Amino acid sequence: MERDKKIIKVSVFGIIVNIILVIFKAVIGLIVNSIAIILDAVNNLSDALSSIITIIGTKLSSKRPDKKHPYGYGRIEYFSSVIIAVIVLVAGLTSLKESIEKIIHPEPADYSVISLVIVIVAVFVKFFFGRYVKKQGEKLNSGSLVASGTDAISDSVLSLSTFVAAVISMIWHISLEGYLGVIISLFILKSAYEILKETVNDMIGVRADSEITGDLREKILTYEGVLGVYDLTLHNYGPNKIIASAHIQVKDETTAKEIHRITRKITYDIYAEFGIILTIGIYASNDKGEFGEIQKYINLIAKDYKNIIQIHGFYVDEDEKQISFDIIFNFDEKQQDKIISEINQKLKDKYPKYSFNIIIDTDFSD
């Protein structure tokens, strides 16, 4: 796939840049005996490793679906992000330990002008490289790339501080090495935490982006015969594969033939435009005359409950004498069942010839 090839290209570029930086910094750090510069190199090394894992993850996740994994391998990218986070975490902890030792047993660094020049050049390389990777990551919708780009930008700030510390040490002979090392370590730990947090969230499943759900809803509503769109859910199988479902409401006299035509067209167009595989369920609607009054009454009752955010799917089955509709509560409501039975009672009192079938829907999307 084009996207995967581009991600891999950016990542390979990242590995090369980082390894060059690691070599220069490690050599300089060892020569001038600067723990800050050495840790900076360690930090860059963990970035290079991250890029290698990004590539492996992208390669594996683009594997074709098979019988055992019919949803494809897209979610492997989440695992590769977790592995990156763990590597960064270990690098951070090791750096922290080394820096604290350096504070307790300080060894003066011995900077030279040439070492400072190399450090400052590395700062700029890292900064512009980070911005490039982040932009590409946003363009390609790759969480790993955005993460490593962001990481590189914050690293360039850290490298800048090693430069500043070196200048201070040369002019005033004050060594900030150990303290700076602690700060660098904390930054490394922070980026590990952030990658982990985001990835774990994706694995648990987060609320769909309201921009996407808004666009989908709007698009589906444009089709003739569609009176409403409800219960839109999106499932991610990796960053590039989304399976979705929605209910659409149509007039109850709409024929199977017409429904077939509408839903086929919608699913086809949604896939073409958004790359989303959509399954559509049908709600029939009849809210004329007396039925409309009942529906109004339901909405009136619902106003008393501040945690009800939507009522939809209203339908009167005259043959079975059953009225059904769905209620969505926001997640704060703890007493859904109690409220449902209260509403049920009020409706029965007012319309004794009907029974009421109230379904609780989950507030999946905006």
Ligand SMILES: [Zn+2]
């Ligand atoms: Zn529903």
